Amino acid sequence: ETGVTQSPTHLIKTRGQQVTLRCSSQSGHNTVSWYQQALGQGPQFIFQYYREEENGRGNFPPRFSGLQFPNYSSELNVNALELDDSALYLCASSFGGDVQETQYFGPGTRLLVL
Amino acid sequence: KQEVTQIPAALSVPEGENLVLNCSFTDSAIYNLQWFRQDPGKGLTSLLLIQSSQREQTSGRLNASLDKSSGRSTLYIAASQPGDSATYLCAASFLDSWGKLQFGAGTQVVVTP
Numbered sequence: 572e573t574g575v576t577q578s579p580t581h582l583i584k585t586r587g588q589q590v591t592l593r594c595s596s597q598s599g600h601n602t603v604s605w606y607q608q609a610l611g612q613g614p615q616f617i618f619q620y621y622r623e624e625e626n627g628r629g630n631f632p633p634r635f636s637g638l639q640f641p642n643y644s645s646e647l648n649v650n651a652l653e654l655d656d657s658a659l660y661l662c663a664s665s666f667g668g669d670v671q672e673t674q675y676f677g678p679g680t681r682l683l684v685l
Numbered sequence: 686k687q688e689v690t691q692i693p694a695a696l697s698v699p700e701g702e703n704l705v706l707n708c709s710f711t712d713s714a715i716y717n718l719q720w721f722r723q724d725p726g727k728g729l730t731s732l733l734l735i736q737s738s739q740r741e742q743t744s745g746r747l748n749a750s751l752d753k754s755s756g757r758s759t760l761y762i763a764a765s766q767p768g769d770s771a772t773y774l775c776a777a778s779f780l781d782s783w784g785k786l787q788f789g790a791g792t793q794v795v796v797t798p
Contacts (some may be wrong), residue, residue: 575728604784613689613774613788614729627785661728667784673719674786676729 575664575677583683584652592647592680596664603645604674605637608659620645621667657684687712689777691789699797704762706792708775713753716778720749720760723772765796
């Protein structure tokens with residue numbers, strides 16, 4: 572059984588650019604959630620995808636968007652990058668549905684916006 | 686507004702001492718509460734998940750309790766070791782935002798040899 576993987580591990584972008592982060596969920600999981608963790612803070616919920624549909628969104632602007640694919644892997648896209656977008660981006664997979672199970676996190680992608 | 690708070694922000698204990706980490710939440714309509722460990726620059730490792738119908742969960746040296754009426758969860762780590770040094774985060778999933786984890790800011794723990 573493979574765990575949650577994310578790519579790339581590190582990324583440097585400049586303000587105004589666009590970025591795509593990728594997440595492969597753990598085998599058997601159908602739900603992916605994305606979180607943003609600024610330095611010294613707890614992760615903040617961005618959104619969740621369940622069976623390819625958005626299933627809840629946190630307090631993030633529309634320039635944060637996502638996709639979930641039929642194999643339940645996922646992408647997070649951020650347009651018009653701002654300096655404050657610099658953070659560790661974490662994805663978590665779980666088996667969702669009628670019962671919310673433990674969320675398993677990937678190692679994260681560290682994004683630096685200059 | 687639903688909030689999750691962890692106090693203190695940092696803690697240092699000598700090896701062998703028991704660790705007690707606190708987590709409080711403002712809304713008793715909780716679905717479950719999860720404790721995580723985070724090593725510097727790394728992702729989160731799930732330690733324990735407590736469903737709202739449970740009062741505690743145990744795994745090895747770790748024990749977590751949940752008291753919905755007082756809005757508190759406590760993580761106990763027995764006989765701490767230097768390898769336990771990390772940041773510990775609690776996260777609540779509330780009934781009206783099911784699936785969304787609301788995190789505390791974490792408690793940074795240092796266990797000195």
